[in-house]
């Protein structure tokens with residue numbers, strides 16, 4: 288009897304293990320020829336910070352970056368983001384869930400406080416909270432938002448809008464009009480055009496009347512002459528179609544404009560679709576997006592090295608997919624990727640920093656610490672600050 292029980296027990300365990308591996312998708316990715324390991328960038332000794340470039344890889348954990356590395360520069364090479372000299376770890380839970388979404392994740396960075404999943408620039412009581420971007424505008428700095436989602440999506444929205452739900456993208460677009468932000472580059476025509484908006488407002492004309500040059504494709508971006516830009520390169524999120532700019536191109540244009548302000552600037556750049564690849568459990572999607580994001584990181588690092596008073600911080604709002612580098616294939620040319628979920632996970636995310644005071648971000652930190660510290664270092668005020676409703 289005992290023996291029978293043991294046999295059933297062992298069988299049930301092996302079936303359970305079998306089930307879990309069968310139910311979870313795996314995908315092989317090709318490992319690139321290995322490039323030489325580059326030197327890490329040096330620590331910057333100066334303490335003055337004039338500009339901050341804050342890059343958020345949505346849903347970007349260690350495995351997302353590392354699979355991007357294997358697929359691009361092989362086992363010994365490093366992505367540009369991996370050459371940043373300071374690393375930290377960020378805890379990502381929100382006020383109502385140990386697994387955050389992008390809205391509360393971004394609000395932790397923009398306002399320096401914990402809020403509920405879905406909240407854009409408001410606290411758990413739905414009271415608006417001032418953002419680092421708004422503080423920078425008040426101090427006369429220039430500001431910009433760049434994303435590969437609609438520019439009204441949760442992450443960029445949390446820096447320049449205040450609504451109780453991330454789904455209110457029409458309202459977020461309208462709030463951008465009065466935010467003072469100089470450069471808005473991403474997707475999302477449908478949240479600005481009178482044909483698609485529920486209130487039929489023609490926000491494209493309203494932005495134009497406020498001095499923004501409206502850009503609809505990469506050529507428009509290259510040829511733009513205004514110091515205020517609204518770039519809407521797709522109906523919703525960027526589709527990676529011909530004629531759309533890369534994240535690096537958008538970042539470089541934003542830096543060119545924002546750098547004209549002698550008082551400095553705050554720029555947030557989001558690699559929005561790394562998260563979407565995670566939701567779809569598609570390693571190829573993740574890798575393409577990590578490569579696109581890493582090129583934007585390079586643009587930021589090149590600018591910062593030249594400038595000397597620019598702090599670059601790269602992190603994520605959360606990890607997506609429970610992505611794991613599972614095993615090497617027998618021929619040694621490929622790596623098997625394994626996913627545990629189609630949603631976000633609570634696994635802490637990496638943070639990389641380069642520039643003056645980068646070492647402030649060492650250690651195991653809460654996401655709200657990052658937002659508060661960025662505002663403090665840019666000397667625009669101390670977060671969090673609640674506004675009147």
Ligand SMILES: [Zn+2]
Pocket residue numbers: 346389562563566607631
């Ligand atoms: Zn997501």
